[in-house]
Amino acid sequence: MDDSGFRYFYQTREGELEGDQIPEDYELEVVDPDLQGRFRCCHALIDREQPDSLQVVAILEQKLFHQRCYIPSGQPVPELVQINCRCDILNFTESLLRDERNANRSKFLIIVMFGPLTGCDDDAEIEIEEETETAEDTMDVEVGFVPASKSAIEDLENVSGLGCNDCVICLGNFATEKEAKRMPCGHVFHGGCIVRWQEKSHLCTLCRYAMPLDR
Structure with missing residues (x-):
């Protein structure tokens, strides 16, 4: 919403x-x-x-x-x-x-x-036959919009040397940044992109892998 x-x-x-x-x-x-x-x-x-x-x-x-x-x-x-x-x-x-x-x-x-x-109705489950x-x-876009824990975000692995691949969050090329970050599920994004995303949603944008939450 x-x-x-x-x-x-x-x-x-x-x-x-x-x-x-x-x-x-x-x-x-x-x-x-x-x-x-x-x-x-x-x-x-x-x-x-x-x-x-x-x-x-x-x-x-x-x-x-x-x-x-x-x-x-x-x-x-x-x-x-x-x-x-x-x-x-x-x-x-x-x-x-x-x-x-x-x-x-x-x-x-x-x-x-x-x-x-x-x-x-906000509580109605919306279903459409594919x-x-x-x-x-x-998907209801409200699902999963709970931020990941700060420690989990800080522990994201830094990676480099990704060549001409693109970040699916911003669609920009990895060559524009020296480092990217890899989630535990293996998906890689621009560091700034995935940090901003994880501060709003704890789910991987691609596979819905769930990061730890603050308790």
């Missing part, structure tokens, strides 16, 4: 691809007892020949959060919501590429539905 009281919903799924044609993005008004709101549906294509999942994330992020034609709540989307959504998209695209059942497929259409919830078995569970 942001400072204005908005709760956000997002869902990443695979769509039907006809040739190489990417469908136009559109807005959708949903009125359902468990899901109500005005949502933006954005599309991007990932090619196994050039499997750049981070580029797909960057394309969808621009469409969802930075185009003036559509800002869901009429104001900038909170940073935590953007990060969670970015990582959800990355996890989903990577799972499609890794799935052995997709070995003979070359291209995939990624669709993200995003927007502020309206008229929903169209593919590899889809990640839908």
Whole structure:
């Protein structure tokens, strides 16, 4: 929930691809007892020949959060919501590429539905049937926003020599900083990015590994 009281919903799924044609993005008004709101549906294509999942994330992020034609709540989307959504998209695209059942497929259409919830009970569990078995569970962005313990953050391992890889929190290259930090689950991020994230959420943005909490 942001400072204005908005709760956000997002869902990443695979769509039907006809040739190489990417469908136009559109807005959708949903009125359902468990899901109500005005949502933006954005599309991007990932090619196994050039499997750049981070580029797909960057394309969808621009469409969802930075185009003036559509800002869901009429104001900038909170940073935590953007990060969670970015990582959800990355996890989903990577799972499609890794799935052995997709070995003979070359291209995939990624669709993200995003927007502020309206008229929903805060205690209601929001569920949507996914169209593919590899889809990640839908998420309430409020889940997991409890900071990690200060000692756990301080104990994050410093690593270097990561070359041209990118940090999935900011989408920036590791070469821009001399050191990065590795979480116990093995995922690596810019030091400043993961520290700021862990000060707000104790969960790894990629695998949801839970860091220790202050008691």
